[in-house]
Amino acid sequence: MSGLSMPKPDSETMRRRDEIVADLAVIVPGEGVVDAVNEMRAFESDGLTAYRQLPLVVVLPETVEQVAKILKYCNERNIRVVPRGSGTSLSGGALPLEDAVLLVMSRFNRILEIDFPNRAVVAQPGVTNLGISVAVEQEGFYYAPDPSSQIACSIGGNVAENSGGVHCLKYGLTANNVLGIEMVLISGEVVRLGGRHLDSGGYDLLGVMTGSEGLLGVVTEVTVRILKKPETARALLIGFPTSEQGGQCVADIIGAGIIPGGMEMMDRPAIQAAEDFLHAGYPLDVEALLIVELDGPGVEVDHLIGLVEAIAHRNGSTTCRISTSEEERLAFWAGRKAAFPAVGRISPDYYCMDGTIPRKELPKVLAGMRRLSEKYGLAVANVFHAGDGNLHPLILYDANKPGELDKAESFGADILRLCVKVGGVLTGEHGVGVEKRDLMGEMFNQIDLDQQMRVKCAFDPNHLLNPGKVFPQLRRCAELGRMHISGGKLPFPSIPRF
Amino acid sequence: MTTFLPFTPTDVATAVQWALSEEAPLEILGHGSKRGIGRPQQCEHAIDLSALSGVTLYEPEELVLSAKAGTPIADIEHLLAQNGQQLAFEPMDCSRLLNHDTRGGKGGTIGGVLSGNLSGPRRIKAGAARDHVLGIAAVSGRGEVFKSGGRVVKNVTGYDLSKLMTGAWGTLGVLTDVTVKVLPAAETETTLAIRGLTDEDATAAMAVAMGSSAEVSGAAHLPYGVTERVASDLRGADPTTLLRVEGFGPSVAYRVAALKSLLRNAGQIDEVPDRNSQTLWRDIRDCAPFADGTARPVWRVSMAPSEAHKMVLALRMETGADAFYDWQGGLVWLRMEAEPEADILRRLIRRFGGGHATLMRATPAWRAAVPVFEPEGPALAALSARVKAEFDPKGILNPGRMAAAANSATLAEATEENAS
Numbered sequence: 001m002s003g004l005s006m007p008k009p010d011s012e013t014m015r016r017r018d019e020i021v022a023d024l025a026v027i028v029p030g031e032g033v034v035d036a037v038n039e040m041r042a043f044e045s046d047g048l049t050a051y052r053q054l055p056l057v058v059v060l061p062e063t064v065e066q067v068a069k070i071l072k073y074c075n076e077r078n079i080r081v082v083p084r085g086s087g088t089s090l091s092g093g094a095l096p097l098e099d100a101v102l103l104v105m106s107r108f109n110r111i112l113e114i115d116f117p118n119r120a121v122v123a124q125p126g127v128t129n130l131g132i133s134v135a136v137e138q139e140g141f142y143y144a145p146d147p148s149s150q151i152a153c154s155i156g157g158n159v160a161e162n163s164g165g166v167h168c169l170k171y172g173l174t175a176n177n178v179l180g181i182e183m184v185l186i187s188g189e190v191v192r193l194g195g196r197h198l199d200s201g202g203y204d205l206l207g208v209m210t211g212s213e214g215l216l217g218v219v220t221e222v223t224v225r226i227l228k229k230p231e232t233a234r235a236l237l238i239g240f241p242t243s244e245q246g247g248q249c250v251a252d253i254i255g256a257g258i259i260p261g262g263m264e265m266m267d268r269p270a271i272q273a274a275e276d277f278l279h280a281g282y283p284l285d286v287e288a289l290l291i292v293e294l295d296g297p298g299v300e301v302d303h304l305i306g307l308v309e310a311i312a313h314r315n316g317s318t319t320c321r322i323s324t325s326e327e328e329r330l331a332f333w334a335g336r337k338a339a340f341p342a343v344g345r346i347s348p349d350y351y352c353m354d355g356t357i358p359r360k361e362l363p364k365v366l367a368g369m370r371r372l373s374e375k376y377g378l379a380v381a382n383v384f385h386a387g388d389g390n391l392h393p394l395i396l397y398d399a400n401k402p403g404e405l406d407k408a409e410s411f412g413a414d415i416l417r418l419c420v421k422v423g424g425v426l427t428g429e430h431g432v433g434v435e436k437r438d439l440m441g442e443m444f445n446q447i448d449l450d451q452q453m454r455v456k457c458a459f460d461p462n463h464l465l466n467p468g469k470v471f472p473q474l475r476r477c478a479e480l481g482r483m484h485i486s487g488g489k490l491p492f493p494s495i496p497r498f
Numbered sequence: 499m500t501t502f503l504p505f506t507p508t509d510v511a512t513a514v515q516w517a518l519s520e521e522a523p524l525e526i527l528g529h530g531s532k533r534g535i536g537r538p539q540q541c542e543h544a545i546d547l548s549a550l551s552g553v554t555l556y557e558p559e560e561l562v563l564s565a566k567a568g569t570p571i572a573d574i575e576h577l578l579a580q581n582g583q584q585l586a587f588e589p590m591d592c593s594r595l596l597n598h599d600t601r602g603g604k605g606g607t608i609g610g611v612l613s614g615n616l617s618g619p620r621r622i623k624a625g626a627a628r629d630h631v632l633g634i635a636a637v638s639g640r641g642e643v644f645k646s647g648g649r650v651v652k653n654v655t656g657y658d659l660s661k662l663m664t665g666a667w668g669t670l671g672v673l674t675d676v677t678v679k680v681l682p683a684a685e686t687e688t689t690l691a692i693r694g695l696t697d698e699d700a701t702a703a704m705a706v707a708m709g710s711s712a713e714v715s716g717a718a719h720l721p722y723g724v725t726e727r728v729a730s731d732l733r734g735a736d737p738t739t740l741l742r743v744e745g746f747g748p749s750v751a752y753r754v755a756a757l758k759s760l761l762r763n764a765g766q767i768d769e770v771p772d773r774n775s776q777t778l779w780r781d782i783r784d785c786a787p788f789a790d791g792t793a794r795p796v797w798r799v800s801m802a803p804s805e806a807h808k809m810v811l812a813l814r815m816e817t818g819a820d821a822f823y824d825w826q827g828g829l830v831w832l833r834m835e836a837e838p839e840a841d842i843l844r845r846l847i848r849r850f851g852g853g854h855a856t857l858m859r860a861t862p863a864w865r866a867a868v869p870v871f872e873p874e875g876p877a878l879a880a881l882s883a884r885v886k887a888e889f890d891p892k893g894i895l896n897p898g899r900m901a902a903a904a905n906s907a908t909l910a911e912a913t914e915e916n917a918s
Binding site: 115116117118119120140141161162164168169172173175176185189190191192193195196197198199200201202203204205207208210211212228229230231251252254255257258259296297298299300303304356357358359360385388389390423424425426427428429430431432436440443444447448449450451452454455456457458459470481483485 | 626855
């Protein structure tokens with residue numbers, strides 16, 4: 001991926017930069033246009049920090065009208081646009097392009113309405129994910145999807161990436177918790193999808209927009225569902241001598257009809273790193289550590305804790321601790337939540353992957369990863385959203401050693417190929433972005449990709465929004481629209497008709 | 499009239515390619531149980547998917563099931579029940595409302611259920627059909643077999659065309675295979691019945707219940723006269739507000755008690771136990787109160803829960819309508835006295851915060867005369883037409899079922915505009 005090729009900059013746009021900057025300053029007066037190189041540095045990369053690129057110019061609109069004018073302006077002049085929320089994407093979704101306007105939505109930072117009777121919050125897209133929960137917590141409500149970047153990541157970015165978190169199995173992803181959006185098309189047209197009601201009267205374009213990685217439109221308002229907080233939550237910390245036993249325990253819990261609020265697994269290297277970092281009291285003599293959190297009314301949680309404990313025991317757990325206080329529950333989680341920085345402490349750099357697999361394939365995939373680890377000579381630690389099969393291998397490397405980043409990326413690509421091979425997918429929650437763009441062919445054939453790109457054509461026929469992301473090669477819409485109809489003489493006797 | 503009976507996705511593609519070459523529109527059929535929904539079509543030919551049947555993968559511990567699109571929904575629900583699981587979105591059976599003959603097991607297919615995205619009472623807690631679709635394979639109006647999604651819950655690889663196909667009523671592609679998330683069925687359930695509330699008070703009570711941590715999985719209100727038309731032990735014509743609690747035994751008992759305490763000032767509260775509760779919610783799911791064997795217009799309206807009853811009140815000032823509510827009050831079923839009164843209804847929906855209305859039952863003449871699905875504003879309607887054109891450039895799949903404008907001439911225009 002270090003040899004990442006991005007769309008060739010448009011020389012005409014580059015030549016007219018001064019004019020574009022001046023025109024944008026008319027649309028967004030005041031401090032809304034950033035064109036000095038030293039000030040644009042802050043925007044040159046997102047959460048995928050291995051890649052940096054200065055944009056043509058940065059614009060920070062404040063109103064929907066300004067967003068519409070900017071997009072219309074760019075569309076009419078064939079100028080590319082890269083939308084950005086808080087810039088926490090782990091897949092390079094907000095990586096700027098040299099010839100593109102970087103459209104930063106961070107000034108859209110107000111909560112517009114809190115509607116408790118309909119359990120909805122209407123927010124501008126720059127409001128942080130956690131900001132929504134904080135705004136409603138005095139009434140005992142919260143917003144369920146909780147990506148680990150929730151302090152910083154924006155709700156508009158969550159829509160673009162269909163962000164997840166540790167509670168997805170029970171409470172769903174962003175797509176399952178968003179009721180409506182207002183968005184601006186590249187044409188400058190403003191469209192509303194959904195609202196405070198449920199479902200769509202026409203095509204589910206909201207479903208397509210969610211997770212479209214900024215390629216279809218720019219979200220200017222989001223309506224989300226909020227939920228009442230569960231009365232209680234308790235966790236079990238369970239250790240197993242093998243990952244197979246841990247995996248079977250997960251399967252048996254779900255097989256027993258239990259859907260935990262959270263179910264996380266760590267492998268030995270991740271346990272070791274977390275314990276060294278935090279001294280959370282994790283057992284060090286196990287191959288797999290499982291955290292199972294049950295939430296709901298106290299009586300239900302107590303009932304289920306008993307069931308899970310028995311299942312763990314049947315699967316040969318060597319340790320099983322049950323939280324008896326909120327402090328203890330948080331302590332169980334502390335090591336897991338600090339897994340990334342903990343791994344960061346034992347290695348100069350780490351590369352976080354994001355495949356999803358059918359849960360039962362976990363032992364096979366872990367074994368495959370161990371083989372790859374030997375082949376590439378790089379260590380890997382695993383944290384795993386065990387409930388929904390989302391795997392986050394952390395590949396340890398040193399960017400200062402020549403060739404090691406390349407090696408880490410090749411290792412990562414091989415892990416994702418392995419995920420797809422066992423029936424899984426390239427990305428569970430981080431998005432394709434630039435990172436997994438060139439691996440799309442592992443999951444989709446050309447017809448599949450062409451049909452996705454045709455959806456892009458319906459929204460953005462000139463491919464001006466966030467080009468170079470998601471699709472290995474963006475084909476021209478005219479070319480995609482062509483049909484090859486094979487004559488009128490098709491008897492196909494194999495198909496019965498009556 | 500040719501009806502194709504494909505046995506494989508390749509057969510489906512061949513049939514669509516033939517239709518393309520003939521420019522002959524195709525009606526896409528499962529069991530035909532929802533054939534009466536949508537604008538009447540003038541298709542000379544049809545594809546009948548009922549031979550494309552069978553569960554191809556079911557792993558209860560992975561909470562996943564794959565099936566060919568023509569698999570009877572009843573077969574899938576039976577298989578899941580044997581393993582203590584279910585389709586949590588509670589798919590609606592339209593047969594009763596639409597007077598569809600279900601003899602010979604023609605009670606609807608999984609492909610049809612998803613194409614209509616018609617979810618039942620548990621929608622408010624568990625999500626819609628579209629929230630449970632993990633992946634699809636389909637044949638586009640270009641005659642190409644394509645796939646989207648996968649078999650895992652957490653997946654953001656590429657655009658979610660599975661959701662787009664769900665609720666598209668067969669106008670974008672012919673589903674051939676689907677993969678859905680399945681979930682454990684509740685060990686037990688209890689329904690609380692509050693008697694005598696006005697629509698307004700019922701809406702408030704349901705909002706209190708849904709805003710509590712009691713995890714209510716169904717919240718419906720049957721106004722005066724509707725209670726008698728659902729199967730239950732509830733006596734009399736008085737209004738009934740229903741709250742369903744599902745889960746593990748001890749948890750249900752606890753939450754039922756909590757709800758009773760929370761709503762102690764709302765009025766008399768009865769408990770409807772497990773089996774009766776199941777029958778009761780099935781009737782609400784399938785709109786049994788208006789399954790009267792007639793073709794009188796029935797609307798399904800989705801609005802913000804707090805606003806819907808205000809719309810109904812205003813509607814009754816202008817025309818005669820029977821109503822009952824599901825989804826915390828946000829889903830309104832309306833049976834009109836004579837004509838659909840689409841303009842009045844849609845004007846009032848807009849006045850009370852917006853939403854959408856679908857004409858679920860009406861004579862073909864009415865379905866040809868008024869928009870069955872909620873008309874979209876100009877920018878959105880144009881976008882939807884462009885999306886349709888990208889999947890079905892010649893307008894051969896269920897043309898006109900959702901939007902009247904979708905004839906091949908305007909679509910060709912939209913495609914050209916796109917390409918230029």
